[in-house]
Amino acid sequence: MAPLPETHHALVQRVYAEPLKVEDIPVPKPTAGSAVIKVEVANIISYMRDIYNGVRKYQYPTPLVPGTMCIGRVAALGSDATLLKEGQLAYVDCTIRGRDDPGAIILSGIAEGGTEGSKALMHGEWRDSSYAEYMKAPLENCHPVDEAKFCSPVSEGGLGYNIGQLAWLGIPLVPYGGLKSINLQAGETVVIAPATGGFGGGAVLIALAMGARVIAMGRNADALAKLKKFDSRVETVQMVGDVEKEVAALKKFGRIDAFLDISPSQAQDSTHFKSCILSLRPEGRVSLMGGILGDLPLPHRFIMRFNITLKGKWMYYREDIPALIKLIEHGNLKLDHVKLIGTYPLEEWKEAFDVAADKTGLGEIVLLKPQY
Ligand SMILES: NC(=O)c1ccc[n+]([C@@H]2O[C@H](COP(=O)([O-])OP(=O)(O)OC[C@H]3O[C@@H](n4cnc5c(N)ncnc54)[C@H](OP(=O)(O)O)[C@@H]3O)[C@@H](O)[C@H]2O)c1
Known part of the structure; x- marks a missing residue:
């Protein structure tokens, strides 16, 4: 040089x-x-x-x-x-x-x-x-x-x-940190919400690269349709502002192991937090990565009864970076x-x-x- x-x-x-x-x-x-x-x-x-x-x-x-x-x-x-x-x-x-x-x-x-x-x-x-x-x-x-x-x-x-x-690669790296922190396994089903933004889309792709099935959740039906087209392992659920309806739509896809939230602050009052948690199987895990500024009302009784883990995550660990670079090098993440x-x-x-x-x-x- x-x-x-x-x-x-x-x-x-x-x-x-x-x-x-x-x-x-x-x-x-x-x-x-x-x-x-x-x-x-x-x-x-x-x-x-x-x-x-x-x-x-x-x-x-x-x-x-x-x-x-x-x-x-x-x-x-x-x-x-x-x-x-x-x-x-x-x-x-x-x-x-x-x-x-x-x-x-x-x-x-x-x-x-x-x-x-x-x-x-x-x-x-x-x-x-x-x-x-x-x-x-x-x-x-x-x-x-x-x-x-x-x-x-x-x-x-x-x-x-x-x-x-x-x-x-800096985009999927963020949710990779969250998904690793809740130990997402190949073959598991994870809800990503909202999935239609920059980091949300990155989360969908990295979860697929990790071998998971993804339920992509968001408000925008057209953006969800694009995600669905991306891979046959992607299912979609629209956020409709009604917890009961959202839980019913999520549960159609069977056992859900994990939920990654990557909301902006504007989603503070969104129903998806509750819907996604209530759709988890017993021992389900939640990664909270969103930029929410206020406090969230949580379904405490459900979280307690079903041993749900809530894990906050800011960014990722250093070792996640060479691991993600390898996922690209080996073609898992294109x-x-x-x-x-x-x-x-x-x-x-x-x-x-x-x-x-x-x-x-x-x-x-x-x-x-x-x-x-
Ligand atoms: N924990 C960490 O380490 C970490 C790192 C980086 C970023 N973040 C956080 O990630 C957040 C998302 O960043 P981004 O770059 O992906 O943002 P973005 O590209 O602007 O995407 C925002 C997403 O949120 C959805 N959304 C917006 N308002 C909503 C509402 N009221 N209810 C439900 N969904 C709503 C959007 O969907 P629509 O199409 O429906 O509007 C879109 O899917 C940031 O705000 C940031 O704080 C966290």
Whole structure:
């Protein structure tokens, strides 16, 4: 790789909730325990706009280089790197944990977490994220991707994916964390609700890749029909705002082992929480991953009588990432359906955030590409 330049272009937010601006700032230096990554493409999550305009009230310090998971190339390495090589393609995870306290968790560029330790991480060493030409990341957050295997044409023995499609792996990775945390097994039946959004669609696909049968639940009948077409192991149930009707529709599919919720905050009063829990078999498991801000009324008696497990999950564990990369490498999880809706330069962040907020269907992805 060429030596690092002195400065680079980065999106910067100087004041909380104020518009972002492209600035020329110093390129981070590699220090022990870190890699400097040349960002190829960085994901835009559907609700990025509402994070940086303050609507979601996420806590993070300013000035900040925003961002999230990305695909990049290792540009420079700290002296203690043992596996990564300069020039190598890597998936760079946004979940940063305290090395001396894995319970101190931040989402790079997004959220400073809820402990003194996590705040120290975000206000100090790991302040800046991936909406920039270069970023510094902990070594353990950089997961090598076998570029020859993933990106060579199928005719040459590769998988034929492009780098943009690879960036989508950060989407199913989130529900993979939740589904693993409730020990979803091949052959089991899991309800995913809502299944028609970005992470919900990713959840359907990763649950199938894990060998499960999926009941996809959502409000939008057309979006559910698209999911149904995707695989014969997908069944669908529409959310109709009536617990009794929803339970009856779910129970038509027989024994249900697990339920993953990945709701946005707007679904706070949705009936599906109760319907899905009441449809579970005894000893059924629930993964709560949604961004619900208030409290939920729960069917306590049912949960108690039938030994239901409720498990909260923020993101996933580090070891889930190479495991998911293997699922793609071995063809269990295919990326052919991943559709790049748009790839935008940093300057067009506003349009990119708007498009990402609108386009969140199955496998749809919007990216920022800092280097043009
Ligand atoms: N735990 C974690 O680690 C983690 C990580 C990432 C994200 N999340 C959470 O996941 C949530 C979903 O993100 P996303 O990017 O997938 O959002 P998205 O693409 O906007 O999808 C939102 C989904 O929710 C449905 N929905 C919206 N309002 C609803 C309502 N009132 N009742 C029922 N369903 C409703 C939408 O269906 P319609 O088509 O019917 O509107 C759609 O299926 C986020 O809000 C975030 O907080 C959690």
